[in-house]
Amino acid sequence: MTTIPVVVKHSGQKYNVDIDTTKTGLDLKLELQKLTNVVPERQKVLVKGGQLKDDVRLSALGFKPNQTLMMLGSAGDLPTAPANVAQEASSADADSAKVDPVPAGLVNIGNTCYANATLQALRKAPELVEAVQKYQGQNSLTTALGRVYTNLNSGEEHTPFGFMERLRSTFPQFAEMGQMGPKQQDAEEMWTNLMYSLKEAGVAPAERYFDGQMAVKMSSAETDEPPAESYDTFAKLNCHISASTNFLKDGLMAGLKETLEKHNEALGRNAEYTVTKRISRLPKYLTIQFVRFFWRRDTSKKSKILRKVTFPLQLDVSDLCTDDLRAKLVPAREEFRKAEDAVEEARRAARRAKFQSMETRKEAINDSLSEERRKELHDNIVAKIDPTLADDEGSNPLGIYELVAIVTHQGMSADSGHYQCFAKHDKEPGQWWRFNDNKVTLVDDAKIEQLSGGGESDSALILLYRTAEY
Numbered sequence: 001m002t003t004i005p006v007v008v009k010h011s012g013q014k015y016n017v018d019i020d021t022t023k024t025g026l027d028l029k030l031e032l033q034k035l036t037n038v039v040p041e042r043q044k045v046l047v048k049g050g051q052l053k054d055d056v057r058l059s060a061l062g063f064k065p066n067q068t069l070m071m072l073g074s075a076g077d078l079p080t081a082p083a084n085v086a087q088e089a090s091s092a093d094a095d096s097a098k099v100d101p102v103p104a105g106l107v108n109i110g111n112t113c114y115a116n117a118t119l120q121a122l123r124k125a126p127e128l129v130e131a132v133q134k135y136q137g138q139n140s141l142t143t144a145l146g147r148v149y150t151n152l153n154s155g156e157e158h159t160p161f162g163f164m165e166r167l168r169s170t171f172p173q174f175a176e177m178g179q180m181g182p183k184q185q186d187a188e189e190m191w192t193n194l195m196y197s198l199k200e201a202g203v204a205p206a207e208r209y210f211d212g213q214m215a216v217k218m219s220s221a222e223t224d225e226p227p228a229e230s231y232d233t234f235a236k237l238n239c240h241i242s243a244s245t246n247f248l249k250d251g252l253m254a255g256l257k258e259t260l261e262k263h264n265e266a267l268g269r270n271a272e273y274t275v276t277k278r279i280s281r282l283p284k285y286l287t288i289q290f291v292r293f294f295w296r297r298d299t300s301k302k303s304k305i306l307r308k309v310t311f312p313l314q315l316d317v318s319d320l321c322t323d324d325l326r327a328k329l330v331p332a333r334e335e336f337r338k339a340e341d342a343v344e345e346a347r348r349a350a351r352r353a354k355f356q357s358m359e360t361r362k363e364a365i366n367d368s369l370s371e372e373r374r375k376e377l378h379d380n381i382v383a384k385i386d387p388t389l390a391d392d393e394g395s396n397p398l399g400i401y402e403l404v405a406i407v408t409h410q411g412m413s414a415d416s417g418h419y420q421c422f423a424k425h426d427k428e429p430g431q432w433w434r435f436n437d438n439k440v441t442l443v444d445d446a447k448i449e450q451l452s453g454g455g456e457s458d459s460a461l462i463l464l465y466r467t468a469e470y
Contacts, residue, residue: 026054105438120421121405139201208394213281236287282396308454318399328386401465
């Protein structure tokens with residue numbers, strides 16, 4: 001290792017820094033952050049040839065011992081929430097925006113809405129966010145992602161220059177340029193590649209909490225051979241859209257059965273096989289992609305299927321599972337339904353009380369369901385969870401999910417239009433944050449129901465479901 005002592009000037013102060021020439025510009029910026037409290041994204045370090053870039057090797061810059069470098073950039077004021085919230089849903093309570101701070105958005109730096117929407121959706125998995133923030137390995141994309149989430153958690157909108165540089169250097173397809181600047185990209189490709197990179201980096205929740213297992217059986221009516229059985233890992237489920245697809249479950253079921261033709265040694269010819277799949281392990285977070293885009297040769301674009309396909313806020317996938325897993329899910333699932341009935345009865349009691357304000361309605365529900373009663377309902381569910389599922393960290397022991405985030409697309413093709421994220425409010429039932437890059441507004445369930453497609457307006461592309469709370 002070769003180190004060169006230099007002096008860095010910033011805001012009237014001088015800092016003695018030993019530069020490790022085997023490291024990158026980003027590594028130097030991280031060292032300067034420790035000294036100045038200025039995050040790398042706000043730093044402008046002036047070196048020979050211009051500003052210091054994150055991915056440049058320091059050995060290539062020809063630093064001299066005791067050379068003086070100039071650094072610009074401020075640590076900024078104490079984090080504050082954005083001042084204005086646009087209330088888009090007429091039925092939402094006007095005081096809700098005053099109670100909780102508005103989550104921070106991401107600035108669009110040239111057709112980067114696909115990345116902004118993806119990163120906001122994945123924030124709904126706190127286990128993943130915490131893991132990337134604590135990451136200390138060599139995967140620079142994971143490190144950059146951790147900085148994005150740290151900055152967003154401060155409450156200020158963030159400009160993800162460093163992350164986009166790392167994304168484009170790791171996956172060059174996202175660095176494509178057009179006549180007007182960076183090209184628009186496919187958010188689903190971004191999601192898939194990012195999760196792959198996190199798994200390669202050893203970020204455990206990316207695999208343990210997001211990956212499921214599928215039991216696959218392949219058989220042919222043309223032969224007496226027993227079915228071939230295997231197990232595959234899946235990171236997401238596909239909702240295929242045909243002329244008869246109206247509901248999410250229709251598309252999911254269609255993806256669990258297919259026919260194919262392959263050579264059979266015993267017959268000495270090709271035979272038709274039926275492949276059936278059933279889920280044998282459910283992850284805590286279930287990712288579902290609407291397969292809305294297809295390649296058109298005449299336009300050389302990924303064109304969009306506009307058909308309306310409705311999706312539920314709560315998803316029961318027990319009928320997509322193997323018989324063995326479904327049997328394990330039943331006891332806790334039934335206890336969960338009983339608890340839901342108790343909560344619904346409390347809500348009906350609150351409505352009958354005819355309270356006027358949202359706060360008073362909540363108090364009525366809480367009065368109907370005492371802390372002891374809520375704990376009893378929770379404990380009843382836990383007692384019914386199958387032991388093998390209880391021991392499987394990052395799995396879903398109920399088979400029931402709740403929708404927590406949506407990545408939507410507006411437009412006619414994957415490589416054009418606009419992407420946004422809708423993320424469920426953590427505290428206010430029926431309320432959602434709409435992340436239109438750095439513009440964050442509040443909407444209600446009625447808006448979410450309008451994201452089923454049917455035109456060029458916002459339609460769901462990726463759904464992120466989380467194990468239902470119990």
